[in-house]
Amino acid sequence: MDDIVAAARRLRGHAVRTPLLASPDLDEVAGRRVMVKAEPLQRTGSFKFRGAWAALGLLSPAERSRGVIAFSSGNHAQGIALAARDHGAPAVIVMPADAPRLKIDNTRALGAEVVLYDRAGGEDRDAIGEKLAEARGLTLIRPFDDPRVIAGQGSVGLEIAEDLGPAAQGDVLVCCGGGGLAAGVALALEARAPGLRVRPVEPAGFDDMTRSLAAGTRLRNAPGAASICDAIVTDSPGALTFPILHRLCGPGIVVTDAEALRAMALAFLRLKLVLEPGGAVALAAALFHPDAIAGDMVTVVATGGNVDPATFADALRRIDA
Amino acid sequence: MDDIVAAARRLRGHAVRTPLLASPDLDEVAGRRVMVKAEPLQRTGSFKFRGAWAALGLLSPAERSRGVIAFSSGNHAQGIALAARDHGAPAVIVMPADAPRLKIDNTRALGAEVVLYDRAGGEDRDAIGEKLAEARGLTLIRPFDDPRVIAGQGSVGLEIAEDLGPAAQGDVLVCCGGGGLAAGVALALEARAPGLRVRPVEPAGFDDMTRSLAAGTRLRNAPGAASICDAIVTDSPGALTFPILHRLCGPGIVVTDAEALRAMALAFLRLKLVLEPGGAVALAAALFHPDAIAGDMVTVVATGGNVDPATFADALRRIDA
Known part of the structure; x- marks a missing residue:
């Protein structure tokens, strides 16, 4: 936790303090209040x-x-x-x-x-x-299995706790590849808003974290799967991140590529936020898997927006004209 | 100014405190530092x-x-x-x-x-x-010629002054229809960051404010013009807003619809922000009319993002594949 606080201090004035966004329309689709941490607005277009x-x-x-x-x-x-x-x-x-x-x-x-x-x-x-x-x-510098990196990603959790308050309750859905962001956020919330529980969200075919959490041990993905969620198609949980997530997280949630594209379309319409497929899986879980989630309010970390125009246009075509 | 401060106090906890965004790529296109106030993230997708x-x-x-x-x-x-x-x-x-x-x-x-x-x-x-x-x-409740509304829009100016500091210098480009936002921001900056000067930006064919400021009196647009910038195709400056802008603003800037669409494409690529045409004219001025602007830094108020998917897809097609 000291490392996370120190990282957040170093980031001040250099990273964007991203807002939590909401929309009555998204609340209606999800059947509960949805708060979206808008990390595509971060410098370079993602929390990384x-x-x-x-x-x-x-x-x-x-x-x-x-x-x-x-x-x-x-x-x-x-x-x-x-x-x-x-x-x-x-x-x-x-x-x-x-x-x-x-x-x-x-x-x-x-x-x-x-x-x-x-x-x-x-x-x-x-x-x-x-x-x-x-x-x-x-x-x-490894993308997730590095304590310095996990500490930096934890600043997302500090900001969520600050915005929602220490007594906030509910699930925090985090797009999950190797688990660096999910681990950092979970550690920050444990200290600052312990009623908020991280839930990793993954694309179908790359649900190594979901299955590993259920099994209690690190598992790999079967070879040959494909997904448009290029940002989070990692092979297995990290050696450092998995024990943190196993101790602090709720069960994982798995969504399809089609659900990620629909979530991108709704983020365009309702939040005016550009999401990439891998950055939209947590929102997709909130919108299209309501039964997997508990409570009146769900927080979503939308992680990135670095998407090619052609893929984004594909998402836009899923909006009923 | 008291009314603006009171409005900002009422808005706290109800409106999104929108961030100022930046990107090295936009700085390069504009030839100076560009800061973008992201009002599409506001509730209902615009500063309104x-x-x-x-x-x-x-x-x-x-x-x-x-x-x-x-x-x-x-x-x-x-x-x-x-x-x-x-x-x-x-x-x-x-x-x-x-x-x-x-x-x-x-x-x-x-x-x-x-x-x-x-x-x-x-x-x-x-x-x-x-x-x-x-x-x-x-x-x-009139859209711009209403002191209560002008005071509310002024909260955008208070936030810019707070983020950039009281000693900030430079032009603040504001997408301009009837001038309610530009007037509110100008009044807030006069009190809190007097080195920042508002510049209204309009689409070609609807440059009534630009011509009125130059003439020193309220002029109307010629009938028959068309623009995709539907949010700001007003006929003439407001009776309340014009005297404020005439006293406090620099000259207006006029951009084409094609420039607005290119600005939308760059906001998608570099800021991950959805802009509507009328919400993109200020960014278009910063990017494509650098000679009309003074100083090392320019602030842009991106005002809204309520755009139909087909129009947005048209903007995306302007990105070199």
Whole structure:
């Protein structure tokens, strides 16, 4: 908790203090009050900037001048690229060649060196990264299994507790890949608003966290699944994040890609907020899985909005004209 | 100024405290730092909720129980409808039959009685409204030429001054129809951040405020013009708003519909914010008319996001794939 508070202090004036949004129409669809933490408005378009900034701030001057390296399909990449630039550190990002074009372009535009690898062809991402890191003395910043990063993401939980008050009750639905955000938020809420309970939300085919929480042990996803929720198609819970979530979270919730697209359409119509598919799964759970949730009020962390125009147009077509 | 401060106090906890957003990419396009006040995130999707709420809060219990009436093509309608519902007041909204479908539907969904009139066919809106108001004892709340409404919109200026500090310098671009928001913001900034100067921004063909400021007297638009910026296609400056703007504002700026659509596309890509055409003209001025602006930093008030999916899809097609 001390690390989360310290990270939040470092973020002040550098990260956007994102609002909690609401709409009577969404309340009606969900059958309860829905509050949406709008992290697409965060710098680089996702919450990932928080953890990246928090981690960069803890490097020594020597580490900073050598630079950092990250593996990411996109949002962590952009967060690291901007945080590194603002800290005067070189950044190398290892990205899959099939990551959304917008995320690759944005990462390059932020001044990072992007190294692409062939995810489908079985190139070994870790080997590529380790070779680069060793040769140039780069510090690796992992997307979720890093205490500095988890502390930064926890600032989202501090803000929710501040806005809703220490006596707030209910579920807090968090879009979940490796679990860094969910873990940080859960730790912050445990201390500041213990009546709020984190519920991880995942896309179908990538429900490793949901199944792992039910089994009490870390499980992997079956190979071969596909989802448009590119931001959160991780293979298994993190070694650091899973024990935190197992202790503090309620059961996971699984939604379909079609539900994520409908949630994107409703966020456009009712909140004027751009969500990417992986950033919309928590809202989709609130709207379309009401029976999985308890209480009169549900909080949703909408995590990111870095979506290609074509995918967004697909979501818009799901609005009844 | 006392009225603005009182309105802001009444709005606390009821209106969204909208953030100022920024993006390195927008800064690069504009050639200076761009800060965007994100009023599409306001309740009902535009700043109009502020003025509506401020006005409703000043009615006597008897006036409230008889109800209110408003004329509006959309955003004022939705603001009044929700503010009236929350104050337990009936609301009648007189809307043109050719207003965007989304705005008509949203106004009805908020519980207001919608009376449509034929704008092109020359039906007399004021006559329809006066008859209704007299028959049922309704209180008229005008969209901009009403001191209670101007005071509510001024809360936007208080928040900008609070976020940027009393010593901030530069232009504040405000999307401008009748001038209620621009007047409220100008009055708030005069008191709290006098180095910030309001600049009204209008769509081509509806540049009545720009020409009126230059002439020093209220001028009307030539008939027959058309614009997709439906929220701000008013005929002439308000009788109350014009003297305020004439005293406090810099020259107006005029942008094209095509520039508004390109600004919408960039707000989607870089801010993850949904803008409607009339809510995007100030951002369009910042991005595409840099020579009309002074200083290292420009503030933009993005006023609303109530746009039909088809129009938004048109904006998205302007992004280079």
